[in-house]
Amino acid sequence: MQDTQAGQKKGSAVEESYSERERRVLRLWLRLVRTSRRIESDVGAQMQKTFGARFVRFDVLSQLYRAPENSLSIGNLGASLLTPSGNISSLLDRMEADGLVLRVADPNDRRRYLIRLTEKGLDTFDEMAKANARWVTGAFAAIDDETLDRLHDELGSIAEI
Numbered sequence: 001m002q003d004t005q006a007g008q009k010k011g012s013a014v015e016e017s018y019s020e021r022e023r024r025v026l027r028l029w030l031r032l033v034r035t036s037r038r039i040e041s042d043v044g045a046q047m048q049k050t051f052g053a054r055f056v057r058f059d060v061l062s063q064l065y066r067a068p069e070n071s072l073s074i075g076n077l078g079a080s081l082l083t084p085s086g087n088i089s090s091l092l093d094r095m096e097a098d099g100l101v102l103r104v105a106d107p108n109d110r111r112r113y114l115i116r117l118t119e120k121g122l123d124t125f126d127e128m129a130k131a132n133a134r135w136v137t138g139a140f141a142a143i144d145d146e147t148l149d150r151l152h153d154e155l156g157s158i159a160e161i
Contacts, residue, residue, distance in 0.1 A: 071116035
């Protein structure tokens with residue numbers, strides 16, 4: 001019991017040492033993290049319910065769709081994903097078995113393979129992307145367009161630091 005009280009006192013002392021600016025920034029950061037996680041969870045649940053797929057599968061298709069010639073090395077694909085992929089090799093094995101991607105020899109390095117989107121993968125991505133756009137738009141329904149633009153710009157200024 002004393003350890004808990006000591007921990008609470010210690011935490012309070014730390015928080016009391018924060019400037020008003022630090023409190024505001026930390027409060028905003030926590031709100032951003034929690035909001036992002038909630039939206040990600042909600043969209044992921046919809047993706048699972050509608051397509052029987054985790055969000056990371058959509059993320060892979062999305063990254064390949066945007067890549068030159070719809071292909072990336074496994075390393076570049078893994079680095080570009082928005083969500084943790086866990087074991088990307090087994091994920092790609094399943095996606096290849098489902099006909100969504102192909103492994104092709106890298107013409108610039110015969111030791112490497114590129115992951116390429118198939119026609120079926122393109123069609124699947126198109127369907128998933130349209131649904132994803134609806135779900136994410138719904139998550140932001142309470143925010144008017146002017147505020148969306150302002151938030152986008154403000155958050156962009158943080159990313160530029």
